[in-house]
Amino acid sequence: xxxxxxxxxxxxxxxxRNSDPAVFFQEVxxxxxxxxxxxxxxxxxxxxxxxxxxxxxFAGPALMPTITPALAHLETAPVPDPxxxxxxxxSASTGxxxxxxxxxxxxxxxxxxxxGFNSERIKTLHQSALxxxxxxxxxxxxxxxxxxxxxxxxxxxxxRTIFHWWLNRxxxxxxxxxxxxMPGGGVLVTGRGGAGKSTTALSCIGSGLKYAGDENxxxxxAPEPYVYSLYSSGTLESEDVGKxxxxxxxxSNANRLHAEKAVYHLxxxxxxxxxxxxxxxxxxxxxxxxxxxTSIRRRSSAQTLVALAPGSLFQLPGAGEESFRAMADLVRKxxxxxxxxxxxxxxxxxxxxRFLRDRI
Amino acid sequence: xxxSNQFRVNTPRVxxxxxxxxxxxxxxxxxxxxxxxxxxxxxxxxxxxxxSTPEIVSRLLTRYEGxxxxxxxxxxxxxxxxxxxxxxxxxVAGRDADERLAGEVESDGEITxxxxxxxxxxxxxxxxxxxxxxPIHETDETGWPNMALGVPEEEGQIDR
Numbered sequence: 001x002x003x004x005x006x007x008x009x010x011x012x013x014x015x016x017r018n019s020d021p022a023v024f025f026q027e028v029x030x031x032x033x034x035x036x037x038x039x040x041x042x043x044x045x046x047x048x049x050x051x052x053x054x055x056x057x058f059a060g061p062a063l064m065p066t067i068t069p070a071l072a073h074l075e076t077a078p079v080p081d082p083x084x085x086x087x088x089x090x091s092a093s094t095g096x097x098x099x100x101x102x103x104x105x106x107x108x109x110x111x112x113x114x115x116g117f118n119s120e121r122i123k124t125l126h127q128s129a130l131x132x133x134x135x136x137x138x139x140x141x142x143x144x145x146x147x148x149x150x151x152x153x154x155x156x157x158x159x160r161t162i163f164h165w166w167l168n169r170x171x172x173x174x175x176x177x178x179x180x181x182m183p184g185g186g187v188l189v190t191g192r193g194g195a196g197k198s199t200t201a202l203s204c205i206g207s208g209l210k211y212a213g214d215e216n217x218x219x220x221x222a223p224e225p226y227v228y229s230l231y232s233s234g235t236l237e238s239e240d241v242g243k244x245x246x247x248x249x250x251x252s253n254a255n256r257l258h259a260e261k262a263v264y265h266l267x268x269x270x271x272x273x274x275x276x277x278x279x280x281x282x283x284x285x286x287x288x289x290x291x292x293x294t295s296i297r298r299r300s301s302a303q304t305l306v307a308l309a310p311g312s313l314f315q316l317p318g319a320g321e322e323s324f325r326a327m328a329d330l331v332r333k334x335x336x337x338x339x340x341x342x343x344x345x346x347x348x349x350x351x352x353x354r355f356l357r358d359r360i
Numbered sequence: 361x362x363x364s365n366q367f368r369v370n371t372p373r374v375x376x377x378x379x380x381x382x383x384x385x386x387x388x389x390x391x392x393x394x395x396x397x398x399x400x401x402x403x404x405x406x407x408x409x410x411x412s413t414p415e416i417v418s419r420l421l422t423r424y425e426g427x428x429x430x431x432x433x434x435x436x437x438x439x440x441x442x443x444x445x446x447x448x449x450x451x452v453a454g455r456d457a458d459e460r461l462a463g464e465v466e467s468d469g470e471i472t473x474x475x476x477x478x479x480x481x482x483x484x485x486x487x488x489x490x491x492x493x494x495p496i497h498e499t500d501e502t503g504w505p506n507m508a509l510g511v512p513e514e515e516g517q518i519d520r
Contacts, residue, residue: 192486300379300380300382301380302379302380302382303382303395305377305379305384306384306393306395306484309386309393310386310393310484310486313386313388314487314490315490320388321371321372321375324375324377328379328384331379
């Protein structure tokens, strides 16, 4: 476990590259302590994810504008014993130098996983930023050399891999799905990219339904299927900007729509439209119908699993059998439907709300 | 292919679920996923239940109308495809067939035979690109890569 001050036990001598993942993790944590000291102390933020309270401990403010906006709706009061602590810093703003990694360029696997540095206890991924977790100590690190070079998607879905690693051990599973609903229950909306998940979810902003996510949510199965919000960000294809006028004040990248999807951070302007979670009453798979009106029709559970599982499994490193089983259990336990999306987006939330009011 | 071979699911690379008579199979290593319906799902159950090819053919002949040779070919083709896709592998250790499947024989005696339809392994490959993407790792002076995967640096940065 990371010490509050001073050097850690078992830290290798400077210049010695240790190939033990747990020892390298400690070595990296030591650099966080150096960064923390360099900036005069750390800043903590606490968030509720999947029913657990996580602490994000920042050495300096450089990463905060990137990491925190998409999680703002989940912020909660400090607790003395968070379930997971993530240490975040960059070298450029703190001056804390990272040791050379004890692996070579040949050791990178899919997703940026590092061969030899992933075990039951330690997980390591390096893709622009270093993501490591010690699942025994419930500590993780997110380090990037320069916060100004943080990839675009790290602000939309911050720390997703670290959250996945930890939540997966606690019967919570990140799925590739949107979710909208009300306190008594809602729907998970899943499908391949471009199917209409984001359009469906974001069209509910300002309606009688609350928004819990447009691409990534957390599900649990027992005691009842439940969806927890993960991010209050949302994305739309740039050509769809303007189709939902109420979102315009939340658009964060208006100057780069030629190269990126439109990114919305909804907390500031739409916090009353956000939900942190609700029981799942149904799974919807959207498809563009071309008709004006939106409609719903039953769909097989198996074909719903085909829409839900691959996108969920292949977007996250190490998502496997447990996650797949949870998704299969979900589509067995709740009814599944095709949501035939109409061209009149204002009708989408009305159709879903009517569906839910008949079932809650 | 030896007809007497038994097979097992190629775990942990392959995961599968049966829901309402449809089998969904995911090959985590290749990024492929599959579905099997009808006779395909039935053959799948028999294969992973430890039945050999002749046993599967015999079982299907008790349940379906059809030419033995056609059913044999269909079973062998399906098993061959499942092997080619890396979904199943030979079970060299061997084992007794699943007791649940053995029990079915007794209860199947009186059923009306259905027409045998050729099973189809539906394959989806739209996710494989996610696994084939090669992380881009341009190193800076610290020796650490710092480029986003496939995102040009100017376009992949955050507004300040």
